[in-house]
Amino acid sequence: MDASFVAMEQPNAPMHIGSVLIYDPSTAPGGFVRFKDILRFYSERMQLSKTMRQKLVKVPLNVDYPYWIEDADFDLEYHVRHIALPKPGDWRQLCIQAARIFARPLDLKRPPWEFTVVEGLDNVPGIPKGSYAVVTKVHHAAIDGMSGIDLINALHTASPSLAPPNQPDTWTPDKPPKRLGLFAKGYVRAWINPVRQIGVAGRSVPGLYRAAKGMVKGEFDVKSAIRTPKTRFNRKVSPHRVFGGVEFPLAEVKAMRVLADGAKVNDVMLSIIGGGLHKYLSAHGELPEASLTAMAPISVRAEDEKGAMGNQVAAMVAPLGSHIADPVERMAYVFAETSRSKAMTNALGARQMTEVSKSSPALFMALGAQLYTRLGLANRVKPVVNTVVTNVPGPPVPIYSAGAKMVSMHGMLCLVDGVGLGHVVQSYVDQATIGFIACREMMPDPEFYDQCLKEAFEEMAKAAGLRPAPAKKPATTRKTSTTRRKTAAKPKGTTSTARRKPAAKKAVPAK
Structure with missing residues (x-):
């Protein structure tokens, strides 16, 4: 299954999945989060996910599936980027930037993931002013939906605490395998x-x-x-x-x-x-x-x-x-x-x-x-x-990254x-x-x-009965004549006004 996503990779159809995660930095110590704080927080948790520092090595002539090795040249600052939205910093601007980021293929000669921090979310309804987003991209060869949640959990905590994890980092890089040996x-x-x-x-x-x-x-x-x-x-x-x-x-x-x-x-x-x-x-x-x-x-x-x-x-x-x-x-x-x-x-x-x-x-x-x-x-x-x-x-409970509370998450597919x-x-x-x-x-x-x-x-x-029914109109008090009026004769083939079907309305796209 993993190899099929590598095989299916095309310039018009990159095989990564991802998400748009939005954070409120006011919960962090000091009430703000800087980009270097995010880098430090991630670097202290690399050992909690196998995905972060492994890259693919393809076998010559594709006679076998690619292999995963620990990347000796891993550089966190290459994988975590930083941009800001122009004013007004609304939801539509974020969606446009997320789509552009997501459209670009990953470099499969490196660990196949990128996170882009997007600052300037000042006018998104329901989101605190000054929030930021992280647009994630991880190749589908490395994770599926559920292991993606495991990755999210590795880079988040259950409280705003910035304390590093207890698990020691014993990571050691691999030597690149010889092409002849791979073949x-x-x-x-x-x-x-x-x-x-x-x-x-x-x-x-x-x-x-x-x-x-x-x-x-x-x-x-x-x-x-x-x-x-x-x-x-x-x-x-x-x-x-x-x-x-x-x-x-x-x-x-x-x-x-x-x-x-x-x-x-x-x-x-x-x-x-x-x-x-x-x-x-x-x-x-x-x-x-x-x-x-x-x-x-x-x-x-x-x-x-x-x-x-x-x-x-x-x-x-x-x-x-x-x-x-x-x-x-x-x-x-x-x-x-x-x-x-x-x-x-x-x-x-x-x-x-x-x-x-x-x-x-x-x-x-x-x-x-x-x-x-x-x-x-x-x-x-x-x-x-x-x-x-x-x-x-x-997650059924709030989670935090670098002390900032995640307030929203939306997924993306290849x-x-x-x-x-x-x-x-x-x-x-x-x-x-x-x-x-x-x-x-x-x-x-x-x-x-x-x-x-x-x-x-x-x-x-x-x-489902979750919305109130429209209020009934009050009964009319207007008196009517005791004698029935004769309905005016209509041309043959016509119907009364009460029975006539309304003209079909042309569908108008919502704005």
């Missing part, structure tokens, strides 16, 4: 891989049998995945990105589960995204009749694998109900479809799905990814999914040809957020999509 080792592993594939295939048989049996009995429905429509987001992506994010009260999101008996928070968030896409594509006159579908990654990381590098994820296909305008009907549809998709994934074995990728030849993976991009197949073939929605639970829109659902303390990243050419109006998501949330909140 020889990779050549041997290339012969071993077919044996591994046989073992993986054998372990996959029970899962395939369960899945086939379930489809015969009608327990699983794969039609929704087969009917995935083509949209503006399903073609070759450009190198340019847009970013946005919305924030909702977590308690209200949880309360919306009443819209479908047995539903989870993830079903609610999928329904909100489905509603947002319904509004966005309808306004552009591009709403497909079939539901858009999302790839929803599933963590299979065991408890004893926490803190380990790399990826332990499988995936399922989740229909979003974007073709349904009514929020209650959409929620019921999403819950029913995701339940079937989860059952199919469980039958196949989520962990077993990750094992298949680990035994795939590295050379074939690299060639396949490059051919898909160079031949422009994303513009020619039908998409498997329309977007990605990943759910990563964040995009690939054929999938030009991605969503990260996160929770932090009492808030739930949806961060989205998109190809700029596919979504030139991210502020409008932001508004569509907010409106979809409000519709679901109203349907």
Whole structure:
């Protein structure tokens, strides 16, 4: 899985994930945080995460997967950058800067991560004046969503205290391996891989049998995945990105589960995204009749694998109900479809799905990814999914970095040809957020999509009884005549005013 993200790396589609973290420095000792304070805080915690000082070494001719080694030339100040927003320092400016930072590929000859401190957040609603943000970028080969949270935890504390951690730093750099030695080792592993594939295939048989049996009995429905429509987001992506994010009260999101008996928070968030896409594509006159579908990654990381590098994820296909305008009907549809998709994934074995990728030849993976991009197949073939929605639970209590309290977090995903829109659902303390990243050419109006998501949330909140019903108009006291007036005769083919349907209003994008 890790090697596949290295193989898929393209100039127009860098394979890193990240986040936009916002901090209030008033909680730090002295009431402020300088850039050098952040550097010192990070440097004292490098030993808490394996990701920070390791880099990739590729094997000649890609005969084997890349190896991780400890970088002897590690330089913290290269990886942590510093910029400031111009006045007025608002949310839109931050989103533009975050998108530009995120669009740039990482240097894979160094440890594959960068943090950019962005000062000057003076006019962001709900954020204290003088706050700053940290835009993070970490290559997907190094972390998945859950290990990304482990990385966040390593660089934060449970209080504003600046005391260094008790764990000693015993780090020692590695000597760069010889290319001939790497090739020889990779050549041997290339012969071993077919044996591994046989073992993986054998372990996959029970899962395939369960899945086939379930489809015969009608327990699983794969039609929704087969009917995935083509949209503006399903073609070759450009190198340019847009970013946005919305924030909702977590308690209200949880309360919306009443819209479908047995539903989870993830079903609610999928329904909100489905509603947002319904509004966005309808306004552009591009709403497909079939539901858009999302790839929803599933963590299979065991408890004893926490803190380990790399990826332990499988995936399922989740229909979003974007073709349904009514929020209650959409929620019921999403819950029913995701339940079937989860059952199919469980039958196949989520962990077993990750094992298949680990035994795939590295050379074939690299060639396949490059051919898909160079031949422009994303513009020619039908998409498997329309977007990605990943759910990563964040810390349930406030956390601090260099004494500054984190007040907000929004995630970002890597995009690939054929999938030009991605969503990260996160929770932090009492808030739930949806961060989205998109190809700029596919979504030139991210502020409008932001508004569509907010409106979809409000519709679901109203349907769940979380918003007061509109006040009833008082009964009229005007007296009416005791004798009924005759209705004027109407031309043939017309109806009375009371029964006439109102003219359809043209959709106007929200501002």
